[in-house]
Amino acid sequence: MRAYPLIVGLSLISLSGIVFGAPAAGVATEGATAAGAASEVLAEPPSDLMVTVYRAPYRDSGSIDLDDLNGFALVTETRLVRLPAGVSRVRFEGVADGIEPSSALITGLPGRVIEKNRDARLLSPSALIASAVGKPVELLRTNRKTGSTERLPGTILSDAGGGVVFKTDQGIEALRCSGLPETFSFEPLAGLSARPTLSVEVQSPTAVTQQVTLSYLARGFDWAADYTATLSQDGKHLDLGAWVTLANSNGVGFPSAHAQVVAGKVNRVNGAGGEIGEVEPIDIGGPILAQCWPRGSTSDQPPMILREARDRMFKKSVAAMAPAAMSLQEISVTAARRVQQEQLGDLKLYRVPERTTLASRQSKQVRLMDQSGIPVGTIYGADLATAYRGAASTGAAHRLLRTKNTVANHLGLPLPSGTVAVFTAYNGERLLEHESGLRDIAVEEDVEIDMGESSDVQVSLTPEETSIDSGRAKLLPLVPGVALRSVKVEDVQRVEVSNARAAAIDFELRLSLPEGARIVRADHPLGTKNGRPLFRFKVPANQSVTVRFQIQAIGDGILRTP
């Protein structure tokens, strides 16, 4: 049940009698329902649409996953409603399938809406059967040989557990267990909608025509920024361009809508709704299963194997179906115009400048920015954890591009999170170098783009000595500010950084020491970054640099007991 994406109808009832608005003008009454005196009124299709897409709340960086859009959107629809006098049920057809009903708001209806209802059922084979239980239906049974169809009046007794039991004059039978072509023919039923529908019950003393605004949060949307960075040949400048990629996996499209995306993390309670006792938002129903009694025969495989084989087959077919059903069918790219940014409280809102159509199962890209000539520094770095008497370790260094998000650096604008792909110019072409995630970066913040590992720059950590006599300990210069008392110096460690590149590189060696430990002697100047020791040095072209340091544990002997 929960495996299906579900669909909703919503129905609101206004019992308030206060009505204001224009007198009778074009009243559309579409037949009274059997349930009550309410007449059914179909709201016009939206005359105006606004869709604001929010990112998946837990994603700090990276792109969207088209097969699983975990963001959401605020959808605002403006529709014309023609109300007759009296009680009427206004139906809003074609709302997003991912609607979160408890967030739905309707403004502009005459009077105060004091009751809203949401019924969750779409027209589907199983919903038809379910609604026909206990009601007269016609059984159609076709003779395969003669082609003649027998029509028998009957009653559906049960559709419990996926099987259907019905009764005719001849007795009680189960649907499609006989091997004969059997089906039901139903009488016309009210109350099942073909499209996700929201309905409102309103009481109006006079007939009115009114513009109504309906807004709701809906799942099945997402967006991210996709940056492409082109590094100049000398590696000193970067051109940064970005797309806003937004996507809609709902079965409903939003034609000619005002589209916005919002950057920043907003709180959602329970991710995207769904609490204990809460009704699933969308119920698209299922096929008529017509499960029968055990139908094993003498030639069957043992039931266990059969079941496993069937499960395997089912899984396979589901797996084969899933991507086709889930993945978005259309990718549309619109360029030339950029989104406009504005502040929305503590969030950033990006407005698509012109009305756009956000079709069903579509992803769309709109230009976010194009900045060029951003000065960047290239730094090679390694983050090493040192332990007392730790083992030797080697690895490749990471390359980082570093700049600051300022106007002077041709940036100075908020960078919403996403993915950044870095290209380098090569013989007049652009080649992809690396792709990494980017978090939300505010103005004046440092920007660091990970360029991956560089096999040309290797780092190795070697513990040289684990207990040093005091004479030899003094071979390394004391770190400024360190006053050595009579505490023993432990562990001399050596880090070698080799550079196979034809140019000198800037290197940052960052260490994480055991709790309470400090570096007391080192042959390179010692700094800190984010509270951790850091050596910053240059490695000349095609050469190696060795850094030696001594670590002292404070409260010696306590930490080291195994």
Add this chain to the structure above:
Amino acid sequence: MRVRLLCIGWVTWLLVNPAEAADRALSVTIYNDNLALVQDRRDIEVKDGRQRIEFQDVSAEIRPETVSLSAADISILEQNFDFDLLTPAKLMEKAVGQEVTIVRVNPATGAETREQALVLATNGGVVLKIGQRIEVLRDDGLPVRVIFNKVPDNLRARPTLSVSIIGTHAGTRRATLSYLTPGLGWKADYVALYNESDGKIDVQGWVTLTNSSGTTYDNAQTLLVAGSPSQVVGAGQPNNFRMPVRRQNLQQPGTESGSRERLGDYYLYPLAERTTIANLQTKQVSFLDVHGVPAEHGYEYRNHWLGTAETPQSAQSIYSFSTSAHAGLGDQLPAGILRFYMKDKRGDPQFIGESAIDHTPMGSTLSLATGDAFDVKVQAIVDKRTRLSTFDWQTQMRYELTNALPRAVVVKLRQDGLWGDSSIKAESQKSTRLNAEAAEWSVSVPANGKTTVTATFETRY
């Protein structure tokens, strides 16, 4: 199980008979925590002597042990809740040892042949005895219809409650059936529109009730109770874990009394009119609509003990307001979700985040986080950890606060995890010790600027 019950629900939903509803009065009391009390008054026909009375359209998730039936001049012998559902497999299973009619259809001519058969077994496949022969049903794959004479007594399209009673005299009388059922629940949904220019909010409150109990309650008198009576469900689970400190939404509990009805210590929200609560339905009723309540917007950042961030982390965007009758919402708030909206430059309301609130008395101060601030960030750094003696440590913390907004902001910077044994030896600005666990600095960060706060803690670890 759940799937099955939902299916039944559909059935039930459709079986609701208006004629039956006329002589039936339902009242439903719904508690917050997935629990409802249903009182079902209907006219029943009672004969003289011993008999069985069936109640259909009871909740598919009924807790049968909570059922009580009361009517004049009857005495109850026993209550049964039958949840054996009518499916083809069950129908066949119950036909074991009984005669059924089988109809063979000749695939060449389409001619039908009828025979009587005795069902011997249904283990894996159906084994029949026809005359003196034994056959497996449809072993050859040819079409065979099986016709049953009747539906066994306790197989039903939906769960049914039956009560055996002894009537002292025949006649129609009013019976009241009451029971508890899960599957019905409610919460509040609030919509708050924040006006940035004057710092005020308009708040609408809706109670949202949901029904997934598998049954429709027709034309029911509905009462919502803000509270969750304790329920004993299965074996209790002792929870000895020290839960992480949650952000406290309720800053100051209120002490005011409203005009709402109460039941014991619970607030009551009766629905004005009788209503139909359909299965799989979400129903919303307005209960609050307040305009122009002053609200404060601020920022908050909480750092856990020894928390070091490699990159600046966003502070939380906080909105606080009062539920007092003076300059507040003037009502107590049942637990639910509060969604904040704000108008964009074009004047369209946009969603800016939501927060869950607990039952909140009137007169309280609420402070709700709506999400992360894009432009206000904090980077907490453990600068130095020094061991003073075996158990005493000194920790130097540095907090870098940055603000990319064109206006100055104040961030409530909070260091958690101090337990009772930490003391602050030095700090760049005065902190408030909120409790044994946490210290807080109120840090002003200039427009497009930054502020650094440093503190030295001494702890026993």
